[in-house]
Amino acid sequence: MKGRYVCLHTVTMAKEKLVKAITSMEEDFAKWYTDVCIKAELIDYSSVKGCMIIRPYGYAIWENIQKSMDALFKEKGHENVYMPMFIPESLLQKEKDHVEGFAPEVAWVTHGGEEPLEERLCVRPTSETLFCDHFKNIVHSYRDLPKLYNQWCSVVRWEKTTRPFLRSREFLWQEGHTLHATREEAEAETIQQLNVYAKFAEEYLAMPVIKGVKTAKERFAGAEDTYTIEALMHDGKALQSGTSHFFGDGFARAFDITFTDKNNQPQYPFQTSWGTTTRLIGAVIMTHGDDSGLVLPPMIAPIQAVVVPIATHKEGVLEKANEVYARLNAVCRAKIDDSEQSPGWKFAEYEMKGVPLRIELGPKDIENGVCVAVRRDNGEKTVVSLDELETKIPELLKAVQDGLYNKALARREEMTYDAHNLEEMVDIAENKPGFIRAMWCGDRECEDRLKEVAGVTSRCIPLESQETLRETCVCCGKPAKNMLYWGKAY
């Protein structure tokens, strides 16, 4: 299949020493990550700790994520709404587990101007309570159900340690909140949205994920069940990349939301919520990035192909390059860089920014009626006839998208290990970064103990590929209930 995208001939890039602009992944992965965030112009630090400025290039990635994901939500019948950013303290208090989970990290507004407020307001860390308060007012009959709502907004959680995209005090996200007449319907919604997230991660972000359910320990505050998509980053750490929660009727009872069913009986409705955040950008960076910088999947790349004219002073080069750019822009998101920077500078710059395809066009190419397309994911150069621009470039973009997914999947599989007993578990955790699959008895004590002795947390009980590696728990030796993915996590 790969060969289909190659025309004329293919040149593999020589292993030249590229200019070192950022810390290498191997040297210091955390530093590599922040270097990429800054050098690719995704973010800048601001004067408030943990609050980042998302720069135009970074925000454009978010806008692409938003646009695609929003369409997937709407396909399933969800509507967008906007809730206030403030929650009165009394409202936050209504669901006990929920407030206990979030109280330690909420920011409070205590004054309006110089006047102290009667009741302090928390800046939303999540909006369950607001939605519940609203649902109580608008839902009276089974005819009012289901309510399929989603909100795009920012939330605030006063984190102690912060990192761009991965853990910031204010972050952008979407939160879906739905209300259903029956338990079955709400459960189906929870799974449906988990599948939407998995599809988005794999098809748009080219990022393979494990779909699963969280253990009680890792469950969202107030949920009956928390489902998750877990991805594996380049350094072998896991990243929770999206969650879908089933609330049962717990919140409905706490907020006294009721509706009258067909038999004229009062009932509590069942509820879900699900969310993904700008953390997805961090996930993309750490899944596909390399020592030359960011690598973006074409589906979400703000610039899919950048035209770099060579020897712009030569007669006709700029004109031809602009013509190529205009034709490309009709079939993908294209850009031309006709600035005075040297070609080498531009190559490095757009590699840093993760642009999937670079289109080089110089006097020699023009003479031959071709251009040179260079793939960001593997450096492969393809000579493309100018007559075939409109077909070959989209094909190459597709090849990059697929290539990124396959590479990430292969790496995840390579970095997934099975542990059959505690000794193996500790050994793998210490020496082999990645996912660890192991059996578990279902007890919280074993989970805590594995954290203690191996430094790993349970990531999820996978929904697919449940297999029995052994009959007994990896930790205590009692009969095992499930196979779990374990790992060190962000």
Next chain:
RNA sequence: CGAGGUGUGGCGCAGUUGGUAGCGCACUAGUUUUGGGAACUAGAUGCCGCAGGUUCGAGCCCUGUCACCUCGACCA
């Protein structure tokens, strides 16, 4: 919140026993360049994180404070 580290032009850093604050990159102008971060020439850029203190004199010494980074505990 615990342990450690770092704060000096926009960025990365140097700054000796306390004595006129420097280098590289980036920036501006011009010339030559242009298929892997070009070269030369000439410029501009500093509350040495902040507040006290010691001293004739502090980037350097003392006290406090704030921010950021790394590693833990907490989290999407």
